[in-house]
Amino acid sequence: MxxxxxxxxxxxxxxxxxxxxxxxxxxxxxxxxxxxxxxxxxxxxxxxxxxxxxxxxxxxxRPDLKHDNFTPQEEELIINLHAAIGSRWSLIAQQLPGRTDNDVKNHWNTKLRKKLCGMGIDPVTHRPISQILADYENIGGLPKPGTRIGSLNRDLKNAFTVKPEPHDGISGIANHSMMPIRMPAGEPIFNRPFNMNNSNTINNHSLLLLAQFQAIKLVTEASSCTNQETIQSHLFSEGSSSTSSSSSNVQVNSQAPGSNCQPSVPNTPSSPFSWSEFLLDDAFLQPNQQLQQDIPSTGSVSQAQQSGYNNGDHMNNEGATDIGYSTYDYTGHDNYATTGAVETNHTFGASSTSNHSFLETMLDRDSEMSWELVPSLLEEPF
DNA sequence: AACTCCATCAACCGCGTGCAA
DNA sequence: CTTGCACGCGGTTGATGGAGT
Structure with a gap:
């Protein structure tokens, strides 16, 4: 068949x-x-x-394509967007005029991933590799040889062999090389210790989404800055977030090594999420160590709500996108549409409508997330 | 000079989705 | 409601050329 x-x-x-x-x-x-x-x-x-x-x-x-090298600004944008939304190459490419998803994907796989590794940052989780290793030690010793942690195995060689380049396209980021990428103060769910024994969690699937939302917010805030230094301070400095208070009402004490924003998570409500799916390659994780999913989602997103993603995710023949979120311009530059057609310019950080729009796109894939949970998780009204 | 290794990137592949019949 | 088609997406492959030995 x-x-x-x-x-x-x-x-x-x-x-x-x-x-x-x-x-x-x-x-x-x-x-x-x-x-x-x-x-x-x-x-x-x-x-x-x-x-x-x-x-x-x-x-x-296509006549509008650029065939020259990626600029440092483009590279930084790719990294930031990848941290926020994972390997959604077409979405990322839409923010880079003249670049295709294939361009961006190839550039990521051949250059940027290695650069991040060379900087001690896991390109899958966008967390410091040392921190990931430390987390693994915390949950029961180092992994067995051959065990994959995020993209560690795949990129381990590069992490230790990357040569300094005369022109470092992401020098601005390299300045922060060994500095942990910090989530907004108080909600560093990526940075929190991975406690396999604590089942007092919200739906684990939701956790990943929360992480994505926070990252999206972060990138959005950073992108709204015009000056490079401010962008970096948003992205890499401590206490630079708008989600200022600690996440006290919800215990968020787990993280998904290797999961990041491109979770290999089943996206159907009927297939429950389990940590073992993230940690598929991690043989040392015993089945009975899987985190529980003890909070049912309330008010899950309806099909109608979800439809936004699938409509908007796809470019039409002219390269213009269907719905607002995907034409949001992270960089603050003009929107990109190959035909020159420009849709309404939404500002993600400033518009609750477009926030919802973007979230809908995520929730479409990760439909177990409860809408009611989102504001409280972020501790900030949308 | 010959060979091997590796990086790059264009192209391919399978799958998911929307839509019309 | 089902089916088939068209299109787009993301992962992967393979041809090519340069660097290294």
Whole structure:
């Protein structure tokens, strides 16, 4: 019961594109506009899969694309957004005019991840590697050899072998190299000790969302600053948050090593979240150590509420997005839409509507989160 | 010079989602 | 309500070229 192939693989050319093929695509698009990709190969006289044509155009031939190196500002934005929303490359790319999700993803995987490792920061959790290791020691000794902690194994080599580069694209961040990335004062749920025995927690799935919300808020606040130093002080300094008080009403005393904002969490309400899914590779975690999920969600997000994400997540053919949140401009610059169409400019930090909009996008994937919990968790009204 | 290793990035793949029939 | 199609997304692969030995 496999999925049918999108085209006759034996009859299509694969591999790198020639200038001639590029010209055919461009000619087709200039005549007909982008879209209807399945019929493009036939109409344009190409022996390529329609999907491949779309990819070639959107990732390489689109006239608005930049092909030069990423600037330090772009790199910093990518890192900040990755810390906030994880590997949602298309969302991140929308904040970077002229960059595609593929560009951003490749740049992250080949450059930024290694740079963070070299700075002693785990690129998955955006936490100091030393702190992650310390947390693991706290929960019962060092992991067995071969055990994966976040992206530690994958990047361990890089962490110790990264060479200094003459042009450090993220030098501003590198200045903070061994400084822990601090969540807003009082709610450093990423920084809190990982206590496997304490079951007095809210829904663990919600914890991850809370972490994301806080990170999003943080990035938003930072992005609203115009001056680089202030941005960094928001992101890396102690006590620089708007969520100022400690999170006293909810015990948030666990964290998800390796989980970050790209949790490999089942997103269906019917499949309960378990820590073991985050710690799948961590053989030393015994089943009976899994945290309990002892608080049922109240007022879960409805399907209607959730629909925002799925509509807005996808770019339309013109590269413009459907709903407000995704055109929010973290950098404070003009919104990006490849056709030049600009939608209403929402300000995430200043608009409760857009806050909700953004949260809806997260809640769509993580629908167990209770809306009522959000303000109290953040201790700040939306 | 020959070979191996590694980084980069374009391209591919499978899956999820929206939508129309 | 179901089905099939089109499209977009994110993870992964593989070709290529440069660096190192």
């Amino acid at each position: 496999g999925r049918l192939p999108c085209c006759d693989k034996s009859n299509v050319k694969r591999g790198l594109w020639t200038a001639e093929e590029d010209a055919k695509i461009l000619a087709y698009v200039s005549d007909n506009g982008p879209g209807n990709w399945t019929s493009v190969p036939k109409k344009a006289g190409l022996r390529r899969c329609g999907k491949s044509c779309r990819l070639r155009y959107t990732n390489y031939l």
